[in-house]
Amino acid sequence: MASEVEKQPRRGAGKEAAGTAENLIELESAFLPDAAIYETGDNLFIRLDLPGVEKGEVRIDVDETNTLQMRARNAFQEPSGMVLREFAMGNYYRSFRLGEEFDKDAITAKLEDGVLELSVARKEEVKPKRISINA
């Protein structure tokens, strides 16, 4: 199971971090992207909607407490002359605490059409095993 780290950025937080270094993208200065979490016997999948983000602009860190932090820099420059705004654009930040059963060294990431998909493998010893019944 993955639980979400309690403190999350406010949706619609300011744009101050635009154009600054990725490591400055923190809770209060970034947008909270929509997420989906799926689980199979072998893997945990975390999907994040990051519209506007280019490949190479995402940073994933996992610390010693197995907390995964995702920071993404949004290179999309908001055009001038806003008449109607229903969505805001800026950098994204979200973090999740992974269970101990997940291997932080076995994470793969893929970004496509503004959607980031992370796959985290379960440690070998905790993968479900099928035990065959003899006789």
Place this chain on the structure above:
Amino acid sequence: MALSDWTFTPGSGFEREFERLRRQMDDVFGRIGLGSGAGFPAVNIYDQGEEMLVAVHAPGVKKEDLSVELRENTLTVSGTRKAPDHADAQVLREESAYGGFKRSVRIPTRVQHDKIEASLKNGILLVKMPKSEDAKPKHIAINA
């Protein structure tokens, strides 16, 4: 259509839940023609002087699943965001909406219908519409 398929997640902040509820309400009221709230997908409109620009929030939508149409001054964007295939997976959380969508917005100035360009990049659809000649800003010289 699975447009209002939002999941409420306890314990992740009041403001966040409020925002999600607001979006869900807007979606419902937007579809039955009540209220003036945001619809789905979300749209931004920019007036750039010479042209109008519409940005549509479309993460996970493929180019081939998207259609853009302008009739008089109404721009209609329709399409489908396909749900990912995780047949054997257990869903722990789902905050994105999947399925078909259709959204119409009125463009506040006249535009040149034959010069519209649409592009989809990194989950944002951008529609560029050059204004009709008489809708472009004009500087009037002051004589004497």
